[in-house]
Amino acid sequence: MNASVGLVITEYADFDVELRLESGRLLGPLTLAYESYGELNQERSNVILVAHAWTGDAHAAGVHSEEDRKPGWWDNMIGPGKIFDTDRFFVLCSNVIGSCKGSTGPNSINPRTGRPYRLNFPVLMVRDMVRAQKLLIDRLGITSLLAVVGGSMGAMQALEWGIHYPELVRSIVPIAGTGRTSPMSIALNALARQAIFNDPLWKKGNYRPEHPPADGFALARAVGHISFLSDASMQLKFGRRFSVRDGMFDFFGKFEIERYLDYNGGNFVGRFDTNAFLYLAKALDLYDVAWNFDSLSEALDRLNCPSLWFAFSSDWLYPAEQTEEVIDELQRLNKPVDYRLIQSDYGHDSFLVEPEKFIPILQEFLDRQAKAQNLPAGKTGALSRQ
Amino acid sequence: MNASVGLVITEYADFDVELRLESGRLLGPLTLAYESYGELNQERSNVILVAHAWTGDAHAAGVHSEEDRKPGWWDNMIGPGKIFDTDRFFVLCSNVIGSCKGSTGPNSINPRTGRPYRLNFPVLMVRDMVRAQKLLIDRLGITSLLAVVGGSMGAMQALEWGIHYPELVRSIVPIAGTGRTSPMSIALNALARQAIFNDPLWKKGNYRPEHPPADGFALARAVGHISFLSDASMQLKFGRRFSVRDGMFDFFGKFEIERYLDYNGGNFVGRFDTNAFLYLAKALDLYDVAWNFDSLSEALDRLNCPSLWFAFSSDWLYPAEQTEEVIDELQRLNKPVDYRLIQSDYGHDSFLVEPEKFIPILQEFLDRQAKAQNLPAGKTGALSRQ
Numbered sequence: 001m002n003a004s005v006g007l008v009i010t011e012y013a014d015f016d017v018e019l020r021l022e023s024g025r026l027l028g029p030l031t032l033a034y035e036s037y038g039e040l041n042q043e044r045s046n047v048i049l050v051a052h053a054w055t056g057d058a059h060a061a062g063v064h065s066e067e068d069r070k071p072g073w074w075d076n077m078i079g080p081g082k083i084f085d086t087d088r089f090f091v092l093c094s095n096v097i098g099s100c101k102g103s104t105g106p107n108s109i110n111p112r113t114g115r116p117y118r119l120n121f122p123v124l125m126v127r128d129m130v131r132a133q134k135l136l137i138d139r140l141g142i143t144s145l146l147a148v149v150g151g152s153m154g155a156m157q158a159l160e161w162g163i164h165y166p167e168l169v170r171s172i173v174p175i176a177g178t179g180r181t182s183p184m185s186i187a188l189n190a191l192a193r194q195a196i197f198n199d200p201l202w203k204k205g206n207y208r209p210e211h212p213p214a215d216g217f218a219l220a221r222a223v224g225h226i227s228f229l230s231d232a233s234m235q236l237k238f239g240r241r242f243s244v245r246d247g248m249f250d251f252f253g254k255f256e257i258e259r260y261l262d263y264n265g266g267n268f269v270g271r272f273d274t275n276a277f278l279y280l281a282k283a284l285d286l287y288d289v290a291w292n293f294d295s296l297s298e299a300l301d302r303l304n305c306p307s308l309w310f311a312f313s314s315d316w317l318y319p320a321e322q323t324e325e326v327i328d329e330l331q332r333l334n335k336p337v338d339y340r341l342i343q344s345d346y347g348h349d350s351f352l353v354e355p356e357k358f359i360p361i362l363q364e365f366l367d368r369q370a371k372a373q374n375l376p377a378g379k380t381g382a383l384s385r386q
Numbered sequence: 387m388n389a390s391v392g393l394v395i396t397e398y399a400d401f402d403v404e405l406r407l408e409s410g411r412l413l414g415p416l417t418l419a420y421e422s423y424g425e426l427n428q429e430r431s432n433v434i435l436v437a438h439a440w441t442g443d444a445h446a447a448g449v450h451s452e453e454d455r456k457p458g459w460w461d462n463m464i465g466p467g468k469i470f471d472t473d474r475f476f477v478l479c480s481n482v483i484g485s486c487k488g489s490t491g492p493n494s495i496n497p498r499t500g501r502p503y504r505l506n507f508p509v510l511m512v513r514d515m516v517r518a519q520k521l522l523i524d525r526l527g528i529t530s531l532l533a534v535v536g537g538s539m540g541a542m543q544a545l546e547w548g549i550h551y552p553e554l555v556r557s558i559v560p561i562a563g564t565g566r567t568s569p570m571s572i573a574l575n576a577l578a579r580q581a582i583f584n585d586p587l588w589k590k591g592n593y594r595p596e597h598p599p600a601d602g603f604a605l606a607r608a609v610g611h612i613s614f615l616s617d618a619s620m621q622l623k624f625g626r627r628f629s630v631r632d633g634m635f636d637f638f639g640k641f642e643i644e645r646y647l648d649y650n651g652g653n654f655v656g657r658f659d660t661n662a663f664l665y666l667a668k669a670l671d672l673y674d675v676a677w678n679f680d681s682l683s684e685a686l687d688r689l690n691c692p693s694l695w696f697a698f699s700s701d702w703l704y705p706a707e708q709t710e711e712v713i714d715e716l717q718r719l720n721k722p723v724d725y726r727l728i729q730s731d732y733g734h735d736s737f738l739v740e741p742e743k744f745i746p747i748l749q750e751f752l753d754r755q756a757k758a759q760n761l762p763a764g765k766t767g768a769l770s771r772q
């Protein structure tokens with residue numbers, strides 16, 4: 001398969017721990033689903049940790065079977081000769097806790113009851129997700145991360161990594177992120193939440209997996225979809241076109257944008273769990289890098305490595321100003337920081353839709369970090385991955 | 387009552403007509419609820435028609451009883467000595483058809499069945515609302531409108547008035563409007579619609595008035611609320627404050643912005659009818675001033691009077707660019723046009739929250755129009771209103 005990592009499998013690491021969460025609650029034992037691509041070098045110095053967004057998973061690249069038509073979510077970035085070059089780097093991606101893609105989340109069995117946690121699952125922060133990932137890094141014997149890279153919720157994880165494990169992290173690349181979510185983004189998540197809560201099938205989280213609150217969940221996803229797009233991208237893709245199937249003066253007639261939201265919302269229901277969606281939404285709402293620090297400055301002062309930041313001109317979910325608030329503070333602190341505002345019409349999704357607009361800058365940054373760690377410019381050494 | 391029009395009553399005009407709608411359907415007989423303030427002068431040349439927004443009504447100023455604590459929706463603009471000076475002008479406001487505030491709408495009795503229309507009510511366009519208002523203007527013996535003024539959906543009505551009744555209209559003032567709604571605003575309305583459709587109490591519009599689909603309708607209103615605000619206004623008002631009543635790590639804990647949306651959404655349920663809300667949302671989605679013209683240019687070329695336009699910097703529902711698209715075309719057509727982009731943090735609601743930012747410009751414009759119609763600068767003549 002050309003420039004693909006090819007067949008991959010999701011691995012599962014179990015941890016017999018009780019993780020102390022930001023809320024003070026304990027969570028454990030834990031399972032983390034993860035995938036890795038490329039080979040860990042002898043010095044274990046070529047690791048790129050890729051952090052996924054809200055509804056992402058550990059499957060970032062390659063395919064799970066020869067018949068698999070859809071590769072991992074960042075397949076265009078990860079592979080031989082790609083920006084995260086698996087001929088040079090050992091690329092690792094793990095599913096966050098709180099999710100439903102193999103890592104411990106509200107669907108997992110609560111050891112205290114022998115039944116799924118559902119709403120007994122603790123409310124998490126992004127910091128807790130990173131703390132759980134650290135268990136995996138330790139397990140794999142990795143003592144340095146060349147770069148932690150991620151978009152959206154992945155950007156939050158990258159920043160948390162840099163701040164809470166400065167001894168481990170050599171660089172971070174937060175893309176389309178924010179230092180703390182705004183009331184606007186909280187308000188949008190509140191709509192999504194209420195859409196689910198209003199669905200009688202939700203039953204306060206006690207729905208049967210085969211009977212999820214499909215209508216409410218599809219609507220919740222539609223809220224998200226709108227926030228990931230932009231006025232400009234909707235204009236480009238849909239304009240004011242009315243669905244050819246419908247009459248413009250039919251009460252139930254739909255514009256193309258409505259059909260799109262319907263279709264994607266409905267499609268999503270079978271692919272993600274409602275409770276996990278809610279827990280991750282909550283983690284996004286609670287996200288504030290300055291949480292438990294005296295100030296943003298105190299939090300950012302912990303960052304001990306170069307960072308490269310991308311924001312996107314049409315992103316109104318986490319607008320560029322929010323990234324710039326962090327950048328300004330890092331610059332005041334004299335931290336090595338590089339920031340690029342990328343012109344793109346694709347809203348928050350720009351980082352997935354137009355990666356070519358930031359890949360050259362990212363390439364140069366990664367090469368610089370690799371050189372600083374004495375990695376060969378071409379291929380890395382060969383120690384098979386654990 | 388200081389600078390108030392004082393006690394007012396809503397009047398009702400019945401029209402035994404069948405109005406041909408844009409959809410081709412007929413609607414009739416019709417009732418229009420309206421209020422008026424000030425005196426019509428002898429020349430009937432001092433009329434200002436005020437057009438309301440989505441969930442507005444005919445009650446624009448004054449109070450309905452001495453105990454009434456809440457005056458009409460534009461009371462700060464209408465009254466003796468105010469910008470719409472009732473010592474000079476005869477100010478008229480009517481509830482649009484399709485609404486639920488006294489004019490014919492989906493709650494009205496369908497003469498063919500003797501029962502409420504509900505979803506048998508025809509889908510309307512803003513143009514139909516204006517066509518119905520024209521019946522009222524004729525009934526009142528008014529042959530010229532000094533100005534048609536409105537915000538949001540009111541701005542659309544003002545523009546339609548200018549284009550479709552150029553012989554009658556002396557000036558228009560569209561505020562926070564658009565020449566056509568964007569896919570983003572349609573998408574937001576689609577969320578609101580779906581929130582209602584998902585509510586089992588909606589029953590395809592056949593809910594009993596005492597059992598409206600309250601949960602779905604409150605959520606629909608919350609969608610609207612978000613679109614009327616801005617990131618900046620939410621930051622100012624709520625920031626990331628968590629409700630003091632809730633624990634931050636409670637699954638059902640709420641941020642202040644969530645409480646606000648809940649409270650206002652719930653509050654709204656008793657004040658407006660769900661089906662009317664849906665019909666007006668549809669009219670907003672369908673709004674395109676160029677509808678049934680060959681082009682925007684052809685539509686705007688019909689405008690035969692001076693126009694004054696206001697857009698607001700933080701309005702992301704009908705962003706300034708949308709007004710500017712219209713302005714650019716009017717300027718190409720050499721129409722007398724004045725446009726001001728007002729800096730305000732209050733989003734789409736800015737026109738209601740910070741009128742002081744545009745009142746001086748509006749004052750100057752109105753004085754100019756009044757002078758052009760030979761109205762005395764001070765008080766107008768005295769012919770009691772019909």
